[in-house]
Amino acid sequence: MASSDNPEVLERGVKDKEDEKDEQKGGFLDKVKDFIQDIGEKIEETIGFGKPTADVTEIHLPHINLEKADIVVDILVTNPNPIPIPLIDINYSIESDGRKLVSGLIPDAGTIHAHGSETVKIPLCLIYDDIKATYDDIKPGSIIPYKIKVDLIVDVPVFGRITIPLEKTGEIPIPYKPDVDIDKIHFEKFSFEETVANLHVKLENKNDFDMKLNDLDYELWLCGVSIGGAELTQSAKIEKNGISYIDIPITFRPKDCGSALWDMIRGKGTGYTMKGNIHVETPFGVMKLPIIKEGGTTTLKKKKEDGGDDDDDEE
Structure with missing residues (x-):
């Protein structure tokens, strides 16, 4: 019976030694990891590495x-x-x-x-x-x-x-171009050779944000004849989804309009086309937006104080 017990004693002894080796190995690896981490931290502290x-x-x-x-x-x-x-x-x-x-x-x-x-x-x-x-x-x-x-x-x-x-x-x-219309034209000085007038321009802002009009560049055709453009003399605020009116001075020669001149003199509707851009300030920065009106009709009138029948207080 004693001889049969020996293998069991030997087997337990080998297992214990293996466990002891694993513990020693694990402890050694942990020490190595701790050492490497410690060295890394010291290198990081010494050299000054850090996350950007x-x-x-x-x-x-x-x-x-x-x-x-x-x-x-x-x-x-x-x-x-x-x-x-x-x-x-x-x-x-x-x-x-x-x-x-x-x-x-x-x-x-x-x-x-x-x-x-x-x-x-x-x-x-x-x-x-x-x-x-x-x-x-x-x-x-x-x-x-x-x-x-x-x-x-x-x-x-x-x-x-x-x-x-x-x-x-x-x-x-998401900007949207404004609508433009020439409501009427007031002439300050009328002659066949040179007429000085003001365009009474209606601008409709179809955006959900306010715009401040600082400048515009445009070309205007009356009766199919280009009469050039002019500079804006005033700034204007156009509220979101709102309408504003501005006056733009122009100078042109009615005799260049041909037969349509007589319709203009009689106060009948005058065909026009207007193309250009407006330069505006918005809460999102400066924008350059196109203005286009083709096939429009407007009237050329004198003011009441000049013997005409127009009244500036209509709006």
Whole structure:
């Protein structure tokens, strides 16, 4: 019976030794890991490696018209490390109410200098036709919310590749061209050779935002004859979804109008076409919007004080 017990004693002894070796091995590995981590932390503290930080500081709309909006996102990136770090990729997207409007990737976006901060500019572009083709409920003249998402991917020693996610929200307009009409023409000085007059122009703002009219460039045709254009002598505020009237001085030669001159003299309707652009300030920046009116009809009148039958107080 004693001889049959020996294998059991031997078997238990081998197992105990194996467990002891595993414990020693595990303890050794843990010590190695702790040592490496401790050395890494000391190297990091000594050399000064750290994770970079970033923040969206500003969003510009340098150019916006009826076709597109150019957007520039300024991101301030701070590198606390003693060596430059590469900005590997920039992923970006713009969405509105959870719907993606545009997205893209900027590879090899540059290098951030050691112990420094730099502003990285990310140019984006919204093409309105693409947006309206995809989301037909987004109407011209409206203002839509947006969320810009940016992922900066950098490569930092000790840490490796790091992704820095950023977000910024705001609003952006979908501009709509204003309606223009020449309500009437007051002439100050009338002769066949030269007539000095004022165009009484009606501008209707069909946008959900106010506009301040600063300037306009245009060409005007009366009775099919181009009489050129003139400079705006006054600014005007056009409230959102509102109407404003402005006076524009012009000088032209009625004799160039041919047979239509007699209709003008009799006070009958005078055909006109007006094409050009208005330059306005908006809450979203400066815009240049087209004005087009073809096949319009207006009247040429004297003021009451000059013997005419027109009254400026009609409006």
